[in-house]
Amino acid sequence: MLLLLHSVDMESLDDYLVKNVRSIVDIQELIVVPIYEFRLLSSFDFMVETKQEGKGATPLEPPEELFFFMTKIDVAPTKDRAVYKRILSIEPTDETIPLMMGHTFHSKEFDSVLFFLAKNLETAWEFVKTLRVTDGVWDTEVNLIAHFEGLVPLKRFKELVSTTSVSSGRRSTGEKKIAK
Numbered sequence: 001m002l003l004l005l006h007s008v009d010m011e012s013l014d015d016y017l018v019k020n021v022r023s024i025v026d027i028q029e030l031i032v033v034p035i036y037e038f039r040l041l042s043s044f045d046f047m048v049e050t051k052q053e054g055k056g057a058t059p060l061e062p063p064e065e066l067f068f069f070m071t072k073i074d075v076a077p078t079k080d081r082a083v084y085k086r087i088l089s090i091e092p093t094d095e096t097i098p099l100m101m102g103h104t105f106h107s108k109e110f111d112s113v114l115f116f117l118a119k120n121l122e123t124a125w126e127f128v129k130t131l132r133v134t135d136g137v138w139d140t141e142v143n144l145i146a147h148f149e150g151l152v153p154l155k156r157f158k159e160l161v162s163t164t165s166v167s168s169g170r171r172s173t174g175e176k177k178i179a180k
Contacts, residue, residue, distance in 0.1 A: 035102035035113065038161055039088070044099045066097070066117040068148055069124050071131065072110035072141040079136025080111060086134050087114055095123040100161070110141065 007013035021027060075083045080103070090098045097117040104111055114131070118124035121144075128142050 035104050037103040039101055044158075066119060067121070067124060068145040069116050069118060070143045070145055071114045071116065071128055072143075073112040073114060073131065073137055074109065074139040075111040076136045076138050083112065083134055083136045087112065087131070095119050096127040110139075115145075 005013060005016070007016070017030065022030060073083065073087075084101075084103060087098070087101050092098060095118065099115045099117060101112060101114045104113065116124075116127065118127060124142065124144075128140055131137060132140055
């Protein structure tokens, strides 16, 4: 199970996980990957919120039947910004729609994550192959997500992501803070 969480600090995140996730008896392992720069791509607007009577959660659905994928991308040292910019430049097609991406704290397994929609497994594989030939991409791991359910309204999700992108956006401009 993948759970995307927004937190203002690591202590709050830890408190939340201990109280609400690790307190569940059947939870055996928990892997936390902080993403400090998370962006919705322009094609995210394909996602719409469906209304469910009497339920608090709202499934997010694309306008037609598409598969939802998460791709973890392992990036070579010194190539982070170039790969990031390349991913941002990917345009949606009739076959694949990039939705959102994040830049992590460089875990052993991956440095960036990209969520995208594809019409079928073949088009998803072709899309990932184009990522893999990007200069600086060492490896990818692709996961098919069977069901994605928003636990906050889509409008609030977009606000949280835009706050994250703006607050960390200073880093992506190349500006350096110098201590006095």
